[in-house]
Amino acid sequence: MAAISQTSGQFALRDPDIRLMLRVRADEPGAFEELVDRYQHRLLAVMHHLVGNAEEAEDLAQEVFLRVYRSRKEYHPQAKFSTWLFTIANNLALNSHRRKQRKPSVNLNVTDSGPLGPRPVENLLYDRAPAPDKRLDHQELAGVVQEALTHLNERQRMAMVLNKFEDMSYLEIADVLGISTKAVKSLLSRARNQLRELLQGYVEMPDKPEHELPTEAAPPRSEARARRSEGKRKQLP
Amino acid sequence: MNDPQSISAEERQNLVAYLDGELEEEAARAVVAKLSQSSAYRRELEQLQRAWDLLDYLPRPQAAKTFTQQTVQKLQTVKMTTLLRQRRWRWAGRLGWAAALMVAGIVTFLFVYHRGPEQPPEPTADDLRVLEQRDFWPQYRRIESVDFLRELDHPDLFGEES
Numbered sequence: 001m002a003a004i005s006q007t008s009g010q011f012a013l014r015d016p017d018i019r020l021m022l023r024v025r026a027d028e029p030g031a032f033e034e035l036v037d038r039y040q041h042r043l044l045a046v047m048h049h050l051v052g053n054a055e056e057a058e059d060l061a062q063e064v065f066l067r068v069y070r071s072r073k074e075y076h077p078q079a080k081f082s083t084w085l086f087t088i089a090n091n092l093a094l095n096s097h098r099r100k101q102r103k104p105s106v107n108l109n110v111t112d113s114g115p116l117g118p119r120p121v122e123n124l125l126y127d128r129a130p131a132p133d134k135r136l137d138h139q140e141l142a143g144v145v146q147e148a149l150t151h152l153n154e155r156q157r158m159a160m161v162l163n164k165f166e167d168m169s170y171l172e173i174a175d176v177l178g179i180s181t182k183a184v185k186s187l188l189s190r191a192r193n194q195l196r197e198l199l200q201g202y203v204e205m206p207d208k209p210e211h212e213l214p215t216e217a218a219p220p221r222s223e224a225r226a227r228r229s230e231g232k233r234k235q236l237p
Numbered sequence: 238m239n240d241p242q243s244i245s246a247e248e249r250q251n252l253v254a255y256l257d258g259e260l261e262e263e264a265a266r267a268v269v270a271k272l273s274q275s276s277a278y279r280r281e282l283e284q285l286q287r288a289w290d291l292l293d294y295l296p297r298p299q300a301a302k303t304f305t306q307q308t309v310q311k312l313q314t315v316k317m318t319t320l321l322r323q324r325r326w327r328w329a330g331r332l333g334w335a336a337a338l339m340v341a342g343i344v345t346f347l348f349v350y351h352r353g354p355e356q357p358p359e360p361t362a363d364d365l366r367v368l369e370q371r372d373f374w375p376q377y378r379r380i381e382s383v384d385f386l387r388e389l390d391h392p393d394l395f396g397e398e399s
Contacts, residue, residue, distance in 0.1 A: 036308050040300040048298045057298070062308045069312055142294045149295075163257065164292050170259050185259070189250040196288035203287040 017081035025072045036065050039082075042166065043089060049161045050093045050154075052146055060096060064089045079175055082166065086176045090158050097154050141202070148198035156191035159184060244281045252282050256289070 020038065023031035043064060047057035067088050075084070149157055155177060162168040162176060170184045177184070196203055244252070248271075254260045255268040271278050301307075364383045380386060388394070 032312070033305055033309055036305045040304050040308075044300045044304070045297050049295060054298055058300070058304070061300070062304075062311055065308050066312055066315060138294060141291070142296055145291050145294050160292070164289070165297075170254075170257070185250050185254055186246075188257070189246070189253040192253050192285050192289060193249055195291075196284050199288050199291055202291055203284045 015077075015081060018077045021068075021072070021075055021081050021084075022077070024069070025075050027072075032065075032069055035068070039065075039085060042082075043085065045165060046086065046089060046161050047093065049146075049149065049165065050157055051096065052150055056096070060089070060092055064092055067092065080172065083168075083172050083175045086162060086166065086168075087178075090176055093158065094154055144202070145199065148195060151198055152191055152194055156187055156194070159187050160191050160195070163188060244278065248278070249281065249285075252278070253285060256282065256286060 017038070020031060020035050024035055040061065044057055044061045047060045047064075048054060051057050051060065064085070068085065071088070149160075152160065159173050159177065162173050168176070170181045170188075173188075174181045174184045177187075179187070251260060251264055251268055255265055260268065272282065360383050367383075
């Protein structure tokens with residue numbers, strides 16, 4: 001919460017993205033192009049994980065940038081620029097999802113339709129053997145994980161994607177989704193548990209020896225997150 | 238080792254937050270203690286972590302080299318469309334005003350035309366008394382204007398010549 005209460009000037013000084021967005025707000029030539037250049041890959045990746053379709057992800061990412069441009073005059077730096085950007089992205093993805101629900105497309109894939117056979121996610125659930133690393137190559141496993149992601153609800157998926165790929169803290173995710181950090185904690189817990197259940201056949205491994213299990217307060221985590229939360233953990237014995 | 242039958246929702250929330258480095262010091266210590274005591278708890282943590290690691294298999298698509306250019310072009314198109322729409326609305330507004338003025342003129346003309354000549358005001362009680370006293374009633378019935386009768390009554394008009 002302390003980050004949010006800081007003045008916009010301090011944010012602008014610290015965050016080069018905020019400075020860039022302020023240049024976009026001031027209609028400085030070339031600033032918008034620079035912003036798109038800087039964020040295109042990150043935004044596209046997030047949108048792709050959310051919608052699972054490259055073409056739709058690209059359209060949505062473009063729409064997010066257009067909305068950023070349209071809203072530039074209302075932009076006031078209050079938090080990290082990426083939080084604002086992904087809030088817009090989240091709203092657009094939700095709207096797109098709602099539109100798709102209102103106009104559902106017909107799936108002609110016979111393995112996915114009808115009550116005669118299990119759906120792909122059911123295949124995931126029932127398929128516990130043999131060991132996945134021997135059976136699936138990288139691309140196939142990517143497909144399985146992508147399919148599992150589609151079975152999370154929109155909020156769970158967004159929270160997971162931001163947490164995993166944008167390395168956002170619970171506070172930042174809370175800002176993007178417009179919920180409390182406590183709700184984010186619960187949301188991510190349910191999402192990760194559901195993902196674990198969906199990918200049960202791929203997470204079941206032989207038990208590790210006792211000495212390899214985590215026995216200290218430093219949990220396994222990405223480098224960036226480990227650095228960020230170092231402050232909290234280093235105080236532990 | 239006394240393992241629980243299942244992990245509660247709150248315990249799982251703390252495990253996930255612990256993995257994410259989001260737990261407060263006290264709660265993190267409690268998780269570490271529990272991990273050292275319960276194999277079910279450790280197993281839960283491992284599985285959650287493995288499922289999380291599987292997300293690394295997801296493709297990391299890169300935007301096409303033309304993405305920025307396409308986005309800027311799309312922006313120009315949107316700007317142009319907005320401008321055209323604004324101009325259209327501006328013209329529509331002007332036409333609307335012109336049409337409204339024209340209709341107002343027509344309505345005014347029709348109102349005045351169909352209303353005919355202005356009706357004389359009704360004589361007041363004083364006027365009636367005067368009309369009766371001077372026996373002007375027959376004239377008034379024909380003329381229906383007290384003012385006109387008064388003008389006729391002016392000595393300069395029909396007064397006796399001296």
